[in-house]
């Protein structure tokens with residue numbers, strides 16, 4: 001062992017004939033190297049050759065991945081509550097797992113200042129809850145790669161995830177949890193004043209409008225709940241909705257009617273957001289007859305819908321009309337071995353507890369699916 005070169009110990013890599021996953025170096029000598037499958041533990045001694053050495057060296061140059069080999073049982077894309085919860089369950093199911101996250105772990109949960117409906121916490125800051133999810137996942141040794149996934153390519157034996165850095169990772173199963181983003185109004189002044197009076201998150205930015213007039217745009221549950229939240233902070237809240245009726249639930253509508261600070265403007269749309277140079281100073285509202293008027297507000301909170309992040313959804317996966325991925329009860333999409341969870345999945349409610357629940361279901365189902373795929377079945381739906 002004494003005269004071996006340092007680089008030899010890290011490079012060798014081949015597929016285990018029992019598990020099908022790639023092996024890493026357990027030990028090596030000048031002539032004989034022992035590889036070991038990281039899943040079943042089977043050992044593979046072999047004699048080194050210069051050709052092998054060259055191939056392996058080239059592999060090392062191409063890859064700076066945290067593990068010796070780029071093949072996993074499952075790859076989780078997205079580190080919001082769905083992805084992190086999937087990570088916890090995947091590791092507990094002894095799957096070789098990596099989570100790809102392009103930003104900070106926690107997703108939308110991390111930007112929410114006060115979460116009052118995650119069981120076990122009467123009121124918790126979203127950043128703190130994200131830290132707790134992350135710490136929990138890391139306690140099982142979850143490998144997290146900070147990188148953007150740019151494509152998912154379904155395969156027969158393995159599915160692939162292409163990364164923005166040019167690398168490709170492979171896995172028997174993929175758990176896709178990239179969440180989504182709020183829709184915009186698309187009016188002049190909206191993008192220009194983002195963070196200067198235009199916001200998509202009242203719980204994050206409401207504090208900056210203490211004692212000031214604001215507008216809320218939208219007619220669903222989120223818009224009305226955020227209007228109620230803002231009525232505790234702002235001097236007045238103009239709730240603008242393009243239809244005559246709200247889509248929100250009855251209870252929240254009753255609470256809106258009982259709140260004197262909230263003034264409802266229905267059958268109207270915002271056509272312009274005006275700035276005085278320091279930030280939003282007014283908005284232009286057009287009513288059902290087409291007449292426009294200027295309304296003095298210093299903040300505008302927009303809740304006109306949510307766009308699921310479907311950029312990575314592979315062609316062929318069945319989608320709902322609204323652009324959400326259709327899955328079975330195990331969160332498996334119509335492509336065997338590709339699971340979709342959280343806000344990207346078609347379901348009744350987009351909430352942290354639901355994303356976390358999806359994470360659990362998908363990881364347990366993926367573990368079964370991986371077993372099936374390793375046994376040679378390409379369609380793990382047979383295991384359902």
Ligand SMILES: Cc1cc2nc3c(=O)[nH]c(=O)nc-3n(C[C@H](O)[C@H](O)[C@H](O)COP(=O)(O)OP(=O)(O)OC[C@H]3O[C@@H](n4cnc5c(N)ncnc54)[C@H](O)[C@@H]3O)c2cc1C
Pocket residue numbers: 077078079080081082083100101102103104105106107108109112114115116117118147148149150177178179180200201202203309312341342343344350351352353355
């Ligand atoms: C303002 C606001 C307030 C909310 N309040 C509450 C509340 O009080 N209670 C509640 O239960 N829910 C609340 N929600 C909803 C809740 O936050 C979401 O339902 C939940 O976060 C969805 O989790 P997710 O894991 O599906 O996705 P997300 O939380 O959206 O996380 C997705 C992650 O994937 C990453 N990602 C995306 N694309 C890629 C890519 N290509 N490569 C790598 N990484 C990628 C993102 O960076 C992100 O971190 C709120 C949402 C918002 C916007």
